[in-house]
Amino acid sequence: MYSEPGKTKFQIDLRRHLREQDICENLIHVICEIAEACKYVINAVRTGDLGVAGTSNLYGEEQLALDVLSDRILKKRLIHTGVVCNIASEEMDEIYQAQAAADGLYSVAYDPLDGSSLVDVNLAVGTIVSIYKGSDLLQPGRNQVAAMYVLYGPRVSLVYSVGKGVYEFTLNQLMEFTLTRENVTMKPAGDIYSPGGLRNKYTPENEKFIRFLEDKGCKLRYSGGFVPDINQVLMKGKGIFMYPALQGSPKGKLRLLFELNPMAYLIEQAGGAASNGVIDILDIQPESLDHRAPVYIGCRDDVEKAKDFLNNKVK
Numbered sequence: 001m002y003s004e005p006g007k008t009k010f011q012i013d014l015r016r017h018l019r020e021q022d023i024c025e026n027l028i029h030v031i032c033e034i035a036e037a038c039k040y041v042i043n044a045v046r047t048g049d050l051g052v053a054g055t056s057n058l059y060g061e062e063q064l065a066l067d068v069l070s071d072r073i074l075k076k077r078l079i080h081t082g083v084v085c086n087i088a089s090e091e092m093d094e095i096y097q098a099q100a101a102a103d104g105l106y107s108v109a110y111d112p113l114d115g116s117s118l119v120d121v122n123l124a125v126g127t128i129v130s131i132y133k134g135s136d137l138l139q140p141g142r143n144q145v146a147a148m149y150v151l152y153g154p155r156v157s158l159v160y161s162v163g164k165g166v167y168e169f170t171l172n173q174l175m176e177f178t179l180t181r182e183n184v185t186m187k188p189a190g191d192i193y194s195p196g197g198l199r200n201k202y203t204p205e206n207e208k209f210i211r212f213l214e215d216k217g218c219k220l221r222y223s224g225g226f227v228p229d230i231n232q233v234l235m236k237g238k239g240i241f242m243y244p245a246l247q248g249s250p251k252g253k254l255r256l257l258f259e260l261n262p263m264a265y266l267i268e269q270a271g272g273a274a275s276n277g278v279i280d281i282l283d284i285q286p287e288s289l290d291h292r293a294p295v296y297i298g299c300r301d302d303v304e305k306a307k308d309f310l311n312n313k314v315k
């Protein structure tokens, strides 16, 4: 399709790339507006107030000023697209209806600033977005029409899929997102693992899986930021991230709508897998906005091996 990404005669920008995906103009508009909004989030992360907002979210977690500011930036931009019907955010208690009619419109669920508590120690954070056609945001993730994230790290990258492969764009000196990787693909198995949660709360089955990974020489890579940790597994094309069921919290920590579904969509588009230990993440029927689930996500063989350990099928 193109010569080596980053070496094209013309920089392929996001809008041009989307136009070549043969998708609806309204969906292109939504994705480009989210990309633009994230430029303001970048500015907030780099210079904004690191303090608390004095409020808490649906999960009872104290909201940082950056969480609330990032949420406001994205919500305002989505409302003004004119093509977004319903909006759900990790930082909002309920769905916001931007428009009543749903025909030709899209609904968006997002985590405006994932890992926000890492900003004050200058670690990488990100924005995660899930997009559905129409008005229903409580559909299984398999029905997403697009998913994307923006990673605010040493470089700012945007990764998206509309169901035709996974593409990475990087913000250049002119604040434009230009193509840097195309058709990102994962290997069947990897040699890194990213284990979330408190080790002393792991179930015996999960503990055995960790030991299996360590015995085969896997390297531990965990930053505490879901977006950079997933990005590492995806872009290196190898490894597994997990935030397991813990003793005392059988659903783990991560949110289905705002974190797991979009990342599972991207990882599956790259040939990987994402499971709650029993079924695919993308096949879970969301019960509520704050639905959480355990997650094993990354190389297909590694996820299958996790399921074998969790279901005591290891020979």
Ligand SMILES: O=P(O)(O)OC[C@H]1O[C@](O)(COP(=O)(O)O)[C@@H](O)[C@@H]1O
Pocket: 090, 111, 113, 114, 115, 116, 117, 196, 197, 198, 224, 225, 226, 227, 253
């Ligand atoms: O600190 P823990 O328990 O390892 O949890 C880390 C996980 O929690 C998160 O920070 C949750 O993100 P939020 O900041 O959106 O709540 C993820 O980024 C990360 O994967």
Ligand SMILES: [Mg+2]
Pocket: 090, 111, 113, 114, 115, 226, 259
């Ligand atoms: Mg989050």
Ligand SMILES: [Mg+2]
Pocket: 067, 090, 111, 112, 113, 114, 115, 116
């Ligand atoms: Mg968040």
